[in-house]
Amino acid sequence: MNILTRIPFPLRRGVSVFLCLCLTLCCTACAASRHHKEDRLQAIQERGYIEVCTEPYFAPFEFIDPSKTGDAQYVGMDMELARYMAQKLGVELRIVPLEFSALLAGMSEGKYDMAISALAYSPERGENMNLSKGYYFGEADYGFLVRQGEENRYDSIDSLKDAVVVTQSGSVQEALYREQVGSCREFKLVSSMTDGYLMVAEGKADVCICSTGSAKLYAEANGGLAIPDFAFPVNADMQGTRVGMPVGADSLTEFVNGCIDELQEAGQLEAWYQSAVEYAESLGLE
Secondary structure, three states: OOHHHHOOHHHHHHHHHHHHHHHHHHHHHHHHHHHOOOOHHHHHHHHOEEEEEEOOOEOOOEEEOOOOOHHHHEEOHHHHHHHHHHHHHOOEEEEEEOOHHHHHHHHHOOOOOEEEEEEEOOHHHHHHOEEOOOOEOOOOOEEEEEEOOOOOOOOOOHHHHHOEEEEEOOOHHHHHHHHHHOOOOEEEEEOOHHHHHHHHHOOOOOEEEEEHHHHHHHHHHHOOEEOOOOOOOOOHHHOOEEEEEOOOOHHHHHHHHHHHHHHHHHOHHHHHHHHHHHHHHHOOOO
8 A cells, every 4th residue: 555545635745745855865865975985095095005097008108018017017108107106105006907998987986096098188087087187298189090001091081981990989089080070981999099000900990090199109110000191170178198086086186286297397207208109119019
């Protein structure tokens, strides 16, 4: 029997309103609890380690040195930044390698303390995680990787209408395709940008929408590939790579921004980038 049938009719309306109000308050409280975050910086310091997730296949920002093991195998500019911040906090660094889509989901759910993986700003990411200020802006254009000899064939958005286009799932490059390109002969998504480069090299795709800095390094290491003279027009907010942190981790964000300021003033970030480029080239990385 419905509980309201036991209540005199004149009172039922008031009870119904009261029950609805209770339900609304409960939902509001649940939503607030989802958005309430602990002091992540304090939690890191108390537990004695920091978990940093990355997709380690994007040289020179993050890549793997196969001669090393454990967390030491993860190298590149971003990994130097992670080690610097862990050392500054006086805690152990624990690196969590993930596919890019899993990295984005994990940060949105607050599973990890930081994502350091050449992240660019997008409005969606800005809603799902705290983002630091930009820390590296060199060679930040978004463009195409194509097979050598096809630089003039694929050199504009309109030229993609008859192309097989590939890019990384969940990336800013995917968003650029959907916002500015919209259609082509076939559009494919892969889990890592390196897979996209390989598809172009193997003739499985004509164009990979990519960050031209990383693509240039791959093309120089492998041969047979080229970067057309094209760059997507993007909002200034999308320039620069950033550190991702859980929503509400404001004290941690302030700490990261302070580290970025220190490193930029010292010229260390640019030095790490150039060193990582040489490191990746010495490994024949792709």
